[in-house]
Amino acid sequence: MKVVLGVSGGIAAYKSALLLRLFTESGHDVTVVPTAAALAFVGAPTWSALSGKPVATDVWTAVHEVPHVRLGQGADLVVVAPATADLLARAAAGLADDLLTNVLLTARCPVVFAPAMHTEMWEHPATQANVETLVSRGAHVIPPASGRLTGADTGPGRLPEPEAIFAVCRHLLAQAASPQASSPQPASPGPAPTPGDLVGTRIVVTAGGTREPLDPVRFLGNRSSGKQGYAIAARAAARGAAVTLIAANVALPDPAGVTVHRVESALDLERATQAAIDEADAVVMAAAVADFRPAAYASTKIKKTHDPADPDAAPVIELVRNPDILAGLVRAGGSARRPVIVGFAAETGDADTDVLTLGREKLARKGCDLLVVNEVGTDKTFGHDDNMVHLLRPGSEAVVDIGPAPKAVIADAVLDAVRDLVDASAPPSPL
Secondary structure, rough: OOEEEEEEOOOOHHHHHHHHHHHOOOOEEEEEEEEHHHHOOOOHHHHHHOOOOOHHHHHHOOHHHHHHHHHHHHEEEEEEEEOOOHHHHHHHHHHOOOHHHHHHHHHHOOEEEOOOOHHHHOOOOOHHHHHHHHOOOOOEEOEEEEEOOOOOOEEEEOOOOHHHHHHHHHHHHHHHHHHOOOOOOOOOOOOOOOOOOOOOOOOEEEEOOOOEEEEEOOEEOOOOOHHHHHHHHHHHHHHOOOOEEEOOOOOOOOOEEOOOOEEOOHHHHHHHHHHHOOOOOEEEEEOOOOOEEEOOOOOOOOOOOOOOOOOOOOOOOOOOOOHHHHHHHHHHOOOOOOOOOEEEEEOOOOOOOOOHHHHHHHHHHHOOOEEEEEEOOOOOOOOOOOEEEEEEEOOOOEEEEEEEEEEEEEEEEHHHHHHHHHHOOOOOOOO
């Protein structure tokens, strides 16, 4: 597919060379459109060598091809990374003073901005107003990461890693290539996801699988990869939500624009979730939490027994129950108002009971606002890029089936339901 990679004049421009490589190695036809300032950081030969095309910053180069119109018209995606405060301001104002801003005005495809700048510039009301304007027009703005900036400064404003930006772009390109395949089947109730429909919503997501330490080298754990929870966090951020992700033993890159807290055990996850929930509008408990943990932790490695009378003897490990984090959140709620709480039920079914029946029983026990039920097991769900889930609501026999579909599509369907629940729980506006 045809991608226009816009690069504006920030030190993070060097990272865009790797983003370009990710696009080209995935088979996309990429045209790089840098600003004049961007070429002060990364020169035109680099962009030409990596893209296989000449680059230009003005509308006069190859003017007979009308590049200021044709590039935007023919693109399947336009992504600007890094997007400086100046570029965001010019785009929001609708200026067309160089080739890149002309492309932004003529593009009728998805447009993604990945801002990068110093913290004070990102947090300035003018920049925030420009971002809101762009989002209101349908642009996707990936919030910057927090970390080391130019010099000794640290804070929000760091360009997300190229892999994280590419993940957002890849999802948008997949939607453009096959809109029918990327829609949940059947579609979830409510309007389709749009850029910015979660702006102002604060969402806490848990992901991964907890590990319960047994001794210094062993733990009790599960097969969860965290992919579904990470997809929910990434899509929520792309749709404008302020997202806190509590990750339990996940080997995935941090989603762009998401605040990540790493935990190990169920007790760790419980503490982190309780600390994050007070200001949340919604909590999505996608992590696979261990039901049990060893009653005692062995400070040294547990040895095999060497009993000559019983060479097959093995130590007996006593287990105790972990707290029911989901039910506890439902009982406690937040300090201001109870957030919308979404539970996940990973079930295998058994000889007597199917997955949906087990899911309904769990929904009744937990009391959450929405339960996402999926069947798991060997070669099912864990570690895969696709999933199939069933959405259950208390007091309703209706089941919304989503998938089989990529986990990003599942994430959007879950977030559609979260959006509707948050809207329904909001206090009425004063007259």
